[in-house]
Amino acid sequence: MNPALLIERLRDDEGLTDNLGDDEAEVLLQWGERRLALCASEEEAGEVIGMIRAVNREAGRGGRFAELFSQLPPLPEPPAPSGDSDAAAAPEAP
Numbered sequence: 574m575n576p577a578l579l580i581e582r583l584r585d586d587e588g589l590t591d592n593l594g595d596d597e598a599e600v601l602l603q604w605g606e607r608r609l610a611l612c613a614s615e616e617e618a619g620e621v622i623g624m625i626r627a628v629n630r631e632a633g634r635g636g637r638f639a640e641l642f643s644q645l646p647p648l649p650e651p652p653a654p655s656g657d658s659d660a661a662a663a664p665e666a667p
Contacts, residue, residue, distance in 0.1 A: 574612065574613075574614065574615055574618065576609055576610045576612065579609045579612070579618050580605075580606050580609055580610070583602060583605050583606065583609060583622070583625070584602060588629075589601075589602075589605075589622070589625050589626060589629055590602065590625075590629055591629065591633075592629045592630070592632045592633030593628075593629060593632055593638060594638075597632070597638045597642075600642065601625060601628060601629070601642065602625075604642075604645060604648065605621055605622070605625050607648050608621045608646075608648065609621055611649070624645055624646075627641075628641045628642060628645065
C-alpha cells in the first residue's frame, strides 16, 4: 500500500468534495490525508474514503458540515517528542 498514491487520488477525486465549499473541502481533505497516512491496509483506506464520501453526500442533502465533520473519528495525538522525560513533564500545580 502506498499512502502517497492514496493521498494523490484523494486530492484528484473532485466527487469527494463537490458538495462542499472550498474551506470545508480543504478541512475534510486534510483530515483524510492524515487518516490515510495511518492506514495499514487497503480496507482501512477504503473506510476512510467512505467516510469522506458520506460527509460530502450528507452535506449535499443539507447537512451542516460542522456537525458531520464532528462525527468523524478524531485523529490520534502525535507522539510526544523523545528525550528527557523530566524536562517534558508538565510542572505540578503548587
